[in-house]
Amino acid sequence: MESFVGTTDMKIASQRSIRLLAVLLLLLHHSDGLRLGQWGTLLSLSESLISRVANIRDARGDHAGADRARKVADKIHHIGGGWGLWSTGWDFAWNYALHGGIPSTEIYRSASQIVAALTEFRRLESREERARWVLRNYSRLVNLSETLFRTLLRYFSRSGPVREAVLALQKEIVEGELLRDCLELSAADLEGLLRIAADMLFSSASHQSEL
Numbered sequence: 001m002e003s004f005v006g007t008t009d010m011k012i013a014s015q016r017s018i019r020l021l022a023v024l025l026l027l028l029h030h031s032d033g034l035r036l037g038q039w040g041t042l043l044s045l046s047e048s049l050i051s052r053v054a055n056i057r058d059a060r061g062d063h064a065g066a067d068r069a070r071k072v073a074d075k076i077h078h079i080g081g082g083w084g085l086w087s088t089g090w091d092f093a094w095n096y097a098l099h100g101g102i103p104s105t106e107i108y109r110s111a112s113q114i115v116a117a118l119t120e121f122r123r124l125e126s127r128e129e130r131a132r133w134v135l136r137n138y139s140r141l142v143n144l145s146e147t148l149f150r151t152l153l154r155y156f157s158r159s160g161p162v163r164e165a166v167l168a169l170q171k172e173i174v175e176g177e178l179l180r181d182c183l184e185l186s187a188a189d190l191e192g193l194l195r196i197a198a199d200m201l202f203s204s205a206s207h208q209s210e211l
Contacts, residue, residue: 042196047076049189053181065176072172075165110148111198117141118191121183130183138180145173 054069117137124130149170156163172178182190 042193043076043079045189045193045196047073049182049185049193050076050178052185053178056181056185068172068176069178069181072165072168072178075161075168079161079165106151107148108198110144110151111194114141114144114148115191115194115198117144118187118194122187122191134180134183141179142173145179146170149173 050069050073054066054073057063057066057069117140121130121133121137124133149166152166153163153170156166169178179190
């Protein structure tokens with residue numbers, strides 16, 4: 001019986017390793033699947049926006065909040081700098097093999113709801129209207145973001161650069177009101193980031209479903 005269980009475990013591990021290798025090779029030889037240009041844009045814009053949040057926090061005397069924002073920006077920077085992109089590709093491939101796919105429908109639904117809310121916010125012209133909108137809708141926006149983060153963290157369950165960045169973003173949004181500062185700076189930039197992320201993850205899932 002023990003021999004049978006051991007053999008079964010080895011087969012499962014072997015199948016998972018084969019899937020992991022296949023996905024990793026796909027990432028290396030078909031970079032359009034991850035749309036690396038979009039990935040680079042996403043990281044660059046995210047780091048820039050959060051660094052600007054740090055600057056406005058410094059300007060209003062919130063130096064602790066500024067330091068937290070810079071740490072988040074630093075985690076994002078390390079994803080795409082140096083060996084970061086390779087580590088992220090391996091991280092992505094490992095979690096794909098572990099979970100058998102990306103929960104793209106859940107991610108796309110959450111991201112689309114946040115984008116719709118941001119579009120509504122951007123249509124308001126006066127500061128007074130926008131301030132009232134934030135009072136009415138900020139909690140809902142945070143809840144939608146938490147749903148998106150929970151889905152991403154369920155997928156990126158293995159420790160790695162993407163999970164660390166997602167955890168840092170989640171903490172700063174829930175506890176540090178990062179979204180409020182992003183809305184103050186540029187709702188358009190935030191909306192653009194979400195559109196790129198949703199499109200990139202959805203297209204990646206479609207490409208990898210060919211395996």
